[in-house]
Amino acid sequence: MLIGAGAMAVDVGQIYAERAELQNGADAGALAAAQLCASDSGCTQAGADGVAKGLADQNAKDGLSNVRSVDLSVAGQVTVSTSTIDGTTHAGFLSKMFASALSAPAVSVGAKATAKWGGPLLGPASLPIIFAPCQIDRNTGRQYLYIKDDPRAGTCKGDASTGHVTDLPGGFQFADPNPSGDCAAKVLPGPPGAGYIESKTGVSVPKPCKGKTLDDYLGKVVLLPVYSGVAGNGSDGKYIIEGFVAFLLEGFRFNGGIEGGATIPGGSSSRGIAGVFVDWVADPSLYSGGGYIEGGVTMPPELIK
Numbered sequence: 001m002l003i004g005a006g007a008m009a010v011d012v013g014q015i016y017a018e019r020a021e022l023q024n025g026a027d028a029g030a031l032a033a034a035q036l037c038a039s040d041s042g043c044t045q046a047g048a049d050g051v052a053k054g055l056a057d058q059n060a061k062d063g064l065s066n067v068r069s070v071d072l073s074v075a076g077q078v079t080v081s082t083s084t085i086d087g088t089t090h091a092g093f094l095s096k097m098f099a100s101a102l103s104a105p106a107v108s109v110g111a112k113a114t115a116k117w118g119g120p121l122l123g124p125a126s127l128p129i130i131f132a133p134c135q136i137d138r139n140t141g142r143q144y145l146y147i148k149d150d151p152r153a154g155t156c157k158g159d160a161s162t163g164h165v166t167d168l169p170g171g172f173q174f175a176d177p178n179p180s181g182d183c184a185a186k187v188l189p190g191p192p193g194a195g196y197i198e199s200k201t202g203v204s205v206p207k208p209c210k211g212k213t214l215d216d217y218l219g220k221v222v223l224l225p226v227y228s229g230v231a232g233n234g235s236d237g238k239y240i241i242e243g244f245v246a247f248l249l250e251g252f253r254f255n256g257g258i259e260g261g262a263t264i265p266g267g268s269s270s271r272g273i274a275g276v277f278v279d280w281v282a283d284p285s286l287y288s289g290g291g292y293i294e295g296g297v298t299m300p301p302e303l304i305k
Contacts, residue, residue, distance in 0.1 A: 018109050022082045025056035025065050026113035027303055029080040033070060034115035034301035037078060048072060052080045068110065076118040077304075083110035117301040127217070127249075128175035128185040128206050129273065130197060130225050130239045138277050142250060144264060145224075146272035147173040148203050151265060174200040175225070175239065183209035183217075185225060187241060197225055199237035203271060205254045217249050218261045221278055246278040 029052030036051055037043035048070045056065040068081040129147065137143045175185040176198040183206070187195045200206060205214075228242035251262030251274035262274040 018084055019111060021060050022056075022065060022084065022109060022111035023113070025059035026080045026082045026111040028055035028059055029053070029067065029070070029082070030078055030113040030115035031055075031301055031303060033078045033080060034117045037072070038117035038301055043072075045070070045072060048078060052078075056080070056082050077114055077116045079112060079114040081110060081112045113303060114305045115301050115303050127183060127222050127224060128197075128200070128209065130173045130175055130185075130227050131245070133226050133228065133242060136226065136245055136277060136280075138280065140276065142262065142274055142276055144272055144274050145247075146264075146266070146270060148271040149266060149269045150272070151267060151270055173239075174203070174206060176200045176206075183213045187225065190240070195241045196231070196238040197227075197241060199230075199232075199239060203255055205256065205258050210256075210258065214252055214254075214258065215260050218251070220249060221246050222249050223247075223281065244281040246281055247273075248276040248278055249273060250275045 032051040032055045033043065033048040036047055049067070052070045053067045056067050059065070066083045068083055069079075071079040071081075131145050135145050185197050187197055190196050224245045224247050225239070226242050226245055227239040229240040231238040231240065249261070251260065251264060252272070253259040253264035254271050264270060264272050264274055266272075
């Protein structure tokens with residue numbers, strides 16, 4: 001009975017501690033491999049194996065762990081599996097001090113982590129519509145983002161230190177669409193950790209977004225740029241990008257009778273979109289060093305499980 005109690009107290013504690021180290025190693029290894037694969041030069045299987053092994057070992061008290069696999073079979077994802085090493089038997093098993101006296105078999109302890117990188121999994125990368133951070137409600141439930149004649153009391157302008165941003169003179173929060181001809185904004189690299197989108201004058205929908213294009217976006221998650229400042233004016237203006245919002249598009253109403261989905265409240269001149277906030281995608285400082293691509297952005301690596 002005393003040996004059994006010791007097995008419960010000591011061996012099980014050892015197993016839980018080892019499992020925590022292995023999970024930390026798997027998490028760190030998956031993020032490191034994803035960071036490598038998301039870089040401009042990309043990654044090889046050998047390179048991903050190397051960085052995952054290094055981080056897994058650093059998170060083990062004895063500096064040694066077994067990386068069972070580094071799986072790159074799913075595009076934009078890497079899964080790292082780790083396990084214990086027992087030098088007296090074979091990889092993947094943890095010897096037990098007390099339970100071995102009861103002839104209990106060795107126990108295998110392992111962990112797994114998956115990290116992803118790249119663009120959003122659903123919907124287009126972005127629409128050529130830009131919003132100020134004070135317009136975004138991060139709570140769940142439908143909200144309305146206006147680019148013209150918001151019927152609600154109060155405005156989203158003024159002092160940037162309060163989260164309000166001054167509108168671009170001559171602009172109505174439309175971006176100059178991607179030169180490739182699709183309904184998306186081209187994000188250009190600015191200073192390290194920043195980027196900008198060129199503005200489009202007027203309140204008319206950019207030509208690539210007319211027709212059925214916006215209808216096709218209904219019910220999908222789109223990536224919308226959020227700006228923290230402006231420069232210039234009119235067609236020479238720039239919106240300085242603070243980050244991106246993943247937004248489930250449920251309705252829109254623009255000039256020229258272009259509307260669909262959920263009704264946009266307001267007067268006859270109110271223009272905007274309806275939908276649900278999904279996630280604040282990233283701090284722009286994580287996008288420096290080649291993170292910008294035409295049509296949207298490359299999201300930094302993150303653990304998903």
